[in-house]
Amino acid sequence: MYGITGYSNGYHQNQQQHSSEEKRGGGRRRRGGRRSRHPPGFRVSDHHHHHYNNDDDDDKQEQKAPPPCTDFDMAYFHSYAHVGIHEEMIKDRVRTDTYRAAIMQHQSFIEGKVVMDVGCGTGILSIFCAQAGAKRVYAVDASDIALQANEVVKANNLAEKIIVLHGRVEDVEIDEEVDVIISEWMGYMLLYESMLGSVITARDRWLKHGGLILPSNATLYMAPITHPDRYNDSIEFWRNVYGIDMSAMLQLAKQCAFEEPCVETITGENVLTWPHVVKHMDCYTIQHDELESVSTRYKFQSMMRAPLHGFAFWFDVEFSGPTNSPTNNHIPSLLTGASNNNHIDGIQKKKRANPNEALVLSTAPEDPPTHWQQTLIYFYDPIEVEQDQIIEGSLTLSQSKENRRFMNIHLEYSSGGRSYVKESVMR
Numbered sequence: 001m002y003g004i005t006g007y008s009n010g011y012h013q014n015q016q017q018h019s020s021e022e023k024r025g026g027g028r029r030r031r032g033g034r035r036s037r038h039p040p041g042f043r044v045s046d047h048h049h050h051h052y053n054n055d056d057d058d059d060k061q062e063q064k065a066p067p068p069c070t071d072f073d074m075a076y077f078h079s080y081a082h083v084g085i086h087e088e089m090i091k092d093r094v095r096t097d098t099y100r101a102a103i104m105q106h107q108s109f110i111e112g113k114v115v116m117d118v119g120c121g122t123g124i125l126s127i128f129c130a131q132a133g134a135k136r137v138y139a140v141d142a143s144d145i146a147l148q149a150n151e152v153v154k155a156n157n158l159a160e161k162i163i164v165l166h167g168r169v170e171d172v173e174i175d176e177e178v179d180v181i182i183s184e185w186m187g188y189m190l191l192y193e194s195m196l197g198s199v200i201t202a203r204d205r206w207l208k209h210g211g212l213i214l215p216s217n218a219t220l221y222m223a224p225i226t227h228p229d230r231y232n233d234s235i236e237f238w239r240n241v242y243g244i245d246m247s248a249m250l251q252l253a254k255q256c257a258f259e260e261p262c263v264e265t266i267t268g269e270n271v272l273t274w275p276h277v278v279k280h281m282d283c284y285t286i287q288h289d290e291l292e293s294v295s296t297r298y299k300f301q302s303m304m305r306a307p308l309h310g311f312a313f314w315f316d317v318e319f320s321g322p323t324n325s326p327t328n329n330h331i332p333s334l335l336t337g338a339s340n341n342n343h344i345d346g347i348q349k350k351k352r353a354n355p356n357e358a359l360v361l362s363t364a365p366e367d368p369p370t371h372w373q374q375t376l377i378y379f380y381d382p383i384e385v386e387q388d389q390i391i392e393g394s395l396t397l398s399q400s401k402e403n404r405r406f407m408n409i410h411l412e413y414s415s416g417g418r419s420y421v422k423e424s425v426m427r
C-alpha cells in the first residue's frame with residue numbers, strides 16, 4: 001500500500017462526526033456504522049498525481065470536483081470494514097465464480113495490461129486479474145478493509161503488481177490510464193448502494209479508449225408475484241393465535257412486515273408473468289444523471305388465477321468486451337426476454353438473447369440463489385387476479401435526498417378496476 005504524506009483521500013471534506021452509531025450505511029448488510037480504527041486519510045498514494053489535468057488528455061471530459069464524502073458515506077464504508085460482509089460475498093459462489101470466469105474469458109485482453117478494481121474489498125478480484133496476467137492492478141477501497149487487502153496481496157507475493165489504494169475512487173490519484181475496470185458494484189435491487197456512480201467516475205477519469213469494463217452492462221427486472229405462504233405466515237397467522245382472535249394485530253403486522261422492501265428468496269413458481277425491464281444500463285455509456293431517478297411504465301397479463309401479493313425485482317449483469325474489440329463488438333443483449341415497454345408481447349421469451357455469448361451473472365428467481373436474493377415489495381392486502389387479468393402501472397426509483405445510497409420507491413399499480421400507490425424507502 002502506498003504511503004501518506006500530505007495526501008487527501010477526501011475524508012476531510014465536509015466531515016462531521018457520526019451522530020449515531022446506529023446510522024446505517026446503505027451497504028449490503030445492514031450493520032451499525034463502526035468507527036474506523038484509523039484517522040481519516042490513512043495511507044493513500046502520495047506519489048501518484050492527478051493525470052486528468054494533463055494537456056494531452058483532450059478526449060477526457062472536463063472533470064468536476066468529486067462529491068464530498070458525507071457522514072453517510074463514511075457509515076457506508078465502515079459497514080464494509082466488517083469481515084462478515086466479505087465472507088458472505090466471497091462464499092456466494094455464483095457471484096465469485098462468475099467474476100473469475102469472466103476475468104479468465106477476457107484473459108487475452110487483460111494480459112500485460114493495467115487494471116483498476118473499483119472497490120476491491122479483500123482484493124479478491126484484483127488477485128484474479130493478476131493471476132490472469134495483468135501488468136499492474138490498482139486496488140481501490142475507501143473502507144478499512146483495504147488494510148486487509150494489502151496484507152492479502154503481500155502474503156501472496158503480489159505487492160509488485162497490485163497497488164492497494166485506501167481511499168475513495170473519486171479522490172485517489174494515479175498517474176496513468178487503465179485498460180480495464182473491474183468492479184462488483186451491484187446492490188440489492190441493483191441500484192441500492194449507488195455504487196455504479198463510482199464506476200462511472202473511474203471510467204471517466206482513467207479508462208483508455210477501447211478499454212474493457214467488467215461487468216459491461218446490467219439490467220433490472222420486475223414481475224408480479226404470488227406468495228401465499230409468506231402472507232399467511234406473517235399476516236393471517238394473527239387471526240387465530242392459540243385459539244385467541246388477534247386480528248387486532250393485523251394492521252400493525254402488515255405495516256411492520258411490508259412497509260419496506262424485503263430481501264428474500266422466491267422461486268419461479270411465485271412469479272405470475274414474464275418480467276418487465278425496469279432499466280438496462282450500458283456501463284460504457286451510462287451517465288451519472290441517469291442514476292438519480294429511474295422511471296418506467298409496465299403492463300403485465302397474469303398467466304394464472306392467484307392472489308397477487310406484490311412485485312419481485314432482480315437483475316443480471318453481463319461480461320462482454322469493449323466496443324472496438326475484434327472478437328466482441330459489444331452488441332447489447334436483445335431484450336426479448338422481457339417486456340421493456342408497456343405492451344404485452346404474446347411471444348415474450350424468458351431469457352434475453354445474448355449475441356455475444358457473454359457470461360451472465362443472474363439473480364433471477366429461476367436461477368441458482370445468490371446473496372442478493374430477490375427484492376420484494378409486498379402489498380398490504382393481496383389482489384385476487386384472474387388468468388389474463390391486466391396488472392399495470394408505473395415505478396420510480398430515486399436516490400434519497402437524505403442519503404443518496406438509500407432508494408425511494410414510488411409504485412403505482414392497478415388491476416381489476418382499482419388503483420393503488422405504495423411509497424417505500426430502501427434504507
Ligand SMILES: C[S@@+](CC[C@H](N)C(=O)[O-])C[C@H]1O[C@@H](n2cnc3c(N)ncnc32)[C@H](O)[C@@H]1O
Pocket residue numbers: 028076077080086089090118119120121122123124125140141142143145167168169170183184185186195198
Ligand atoms: C460489494 S463490495 C466488493 C468487494 C470486492 N470487490 C469483492 O468482489 O469481493 C464493494 C466495495 O467497494 C467499496 N467502495 C464502494 N464505493 C467506493 C468508492 N467510491 N471508492 C472506493 N471504494 C468504494 C466498498 O467499501 C466495498 O468494500
